[in-house]
Amino acid sequence: MYPWVKNNSGTVIAGTVGAGVAIVAAPSIISIVGFTATGIAAKSTAAWMMSCYGGATPAGGIVATLQTAGATSTILGSSVVTTICGSVGAAVGGIVKNVGRRMVGR
Numbered sequence: 001m002y003p004w005v006k007n008n009s010g011t012v013i014a015g016t017v018g019a020g021v022a023i024v025a026a027p028s029i030i031s032i033v034g035f036t037a038t039g040i041a042a043k044s045t046a047a048w049m050m051s052c053y054g055g056a057t058p059a060g061g062i063v064a065t066l067q068t069a070g071a072t073s074t075i076l077g078s079s080v081v082t083t084i085c086g087s088v089g090a091a092v093g094g095i096v097k098n099v100g101r102r103m104v105g106r
Helices: 004-032 043-050 060-073 080-105
Strands: none
Touching: 004 060, 004 080, 043 060
16 A cells, blocks of 8 residues: 555545535535525625625626525535535545544644
C-alpha cells in the first residue's frame, strides 16, 4: 500500500462521510435559509440575497438555483449545489478528523 494512502485513509473516509451528510442535510439547510417550496420566505437570508439583485435575479444564478433546490426539496438535480455541498462536507469531514487526531495525540 502506498504510504500516503495509509497515512490519509481516515481523512478520506471522514471527507466522504462529510460529503454524504452535507448532501443529505442540504435541503433542510436551504429551507432554513428561506428558500422554501412556496417561494422565498419574507425577511429571510434568501429575501436579502434576492434584494441584492433588486428583485430580478438572473436565470441560473445562485438565488435561482437555491430557490429551485428549495422548491423541489432536493439538490441532486443541481450539479452546482451538489458539488458545493459535497466539497464543503468533505472539507469539514477532513478537518474534524484531523482535529480529533490532534486532540488524542496521534
